Amino acid sequence: MGLAMILATILGISPEAIAHGVTSGDKGYIQESTGVLPIPFIYLGAKHMMTGYDHLLFLFGVIFYLYRREDVAKYVTLFAVGHVITLLSGVLFKIGINAYIIDTIIGFSIVYKALDNMGAFQRWFGFQPNPKVATLVFGLFHGFGLATKILEYDLPADGLLFNLIFFNVGVEVGQLLALGGILIAISYWRKSKSFLRHAYNANVLLMMLGFLLMGYQMTGYFAS
Numbered sequence: 001m002g003l004a005m006i007l008a009t010i011l012g013i014s015p016e017a018i019a020h021g022v023t024s025g026d027k028g029y030i031q032e033s034t035g036v037l038p039i040p041f042i043y044l045g046a047k048h049m050m051t052g053y054d055h056l057l058f059l060f061g062v063i064f065y066l067y068r069r070e071d072v073a074k075y076v077t078l079f080a081v082g083h084v085i086t087l088l089s090g091v092l093f094k095i096g097i098n099a100y101i102i103d104t105i106i107g108f109s110i111v112y113k114a115l116d117n118m119g120a121f122q123r124w125f126g127f128q129p130n131p132k133v134a135t136l137v138f139g140l141f142h143g144f145g146l147a148t149k150i151l152e153y154d155l156p157a158d159g160l161l162f163n164l165i166f167f168n169v170g171v172e173v174g175q176l177l178a179l180g181g182i183l184i185a186i187s188y189w190r191k192s193k194s195f196l197r198h199a200y201n202a203n204v205l206l207m208m209l210g211f212l213l214m215g216y217q218m219t220g221y222f223a224s
Contacts, residue, residue, distance in 0.1 A: 036159040038166045045170020048146065049178060054106050054213060055142060056178055061113030061206055062135055063182065064199070067190075075135050076179060082139020084168050090147025091155070091164055099152075100221035102145045107217060109138035110210030114203045 049055060062079065066072045089095065112134065115121065122128050155163070189195050 034156050034158045036162045036166075038162075041163045041166040042170035042173065045167040045172075046174035046177070047170070049171045049174030054103070054110065054145075055175070056182070057110045057206060057209060057213075058106070058113060058138065058142070059175070059179060060182055060186075061110060061117060061203070062131075063179070063186070064117050064203065072179075072183070075132065076175070078132055078136045079139040079142070080172055080175065082136045082141075083143040083171065086140045086143030087147045087150075087168060087171075088143075088164055090144050091150050092161065094151060095144070095147070096151045097144055097148050098221065099145070099148050100217045100224065102141060102148055104214050104217040104221070105141050106138075106145050107210050107213035109141060110213065111207050112138070112210075114207035114210060117203045118200060118207075 059076070059079065062075050063072050066075060116129070116131060116134070
């Protein structure tokens with residue numbers, strides 16, 4: 001946590017800024033919007049996913065050892081299903097969770113996936129948790145992360161359901177675009193001799209980033 005506070009100070013990042021948020025400009029637009037607005041909300045959803053470092057780090061961990069397209073599609077679909085369920089239900093039924101707590105859990109999801117890739121659970125506990133179930137469950141938490149932040153902006157009821165659906169469409173478009181870039185990069189890396197040599201260290205780094213995100217969010221929680 002101390003390291004997170006030091007880095008936040010050096011980089012000029014406030015705890016509020018690193019919560020699972022929406023930019024101030026987007027916030028104003030969301031609050032003032034009325035009626036069904038497909039294109040703007042698709043754009044906002046895609047923008048959120050393309051800049052959502054926590055989502056992208058988790059997805060990177062999920063596909064790290066997936067070589068077949070069918071497997072990638074299955075896991076990404078599970079993550080998307082979880083994300084959609086809690087984003088829609090969280091906003092429509094106004095299920096609010098403290099943003100810092102939910103984002104700490106999201107940071108933990110990155111740590112979990114890195115440990116899973118490193119084979120830690122098999123070594124420590126003698127069994128392997130079901131990765132598909134874990135992906136779906138953490139997808140639910142990722143969806144709650146954005147739902148919690150959106151609830152703070154008190155969206156107009158006019159066109160709310162359709163706008164949320166369009167926002168989810170944008171999220172999935174952004175996810176596919178980001179995933180395409182990740183798959184291209186990791187596919188080239190897998191062809192090199194350095195992949196197997198550095199795969200473990202890459203997941204150690206992924207785990208450290210997850211812990212750092214958890215530290216950021218815990219700092220924000222205790223400072224708020």
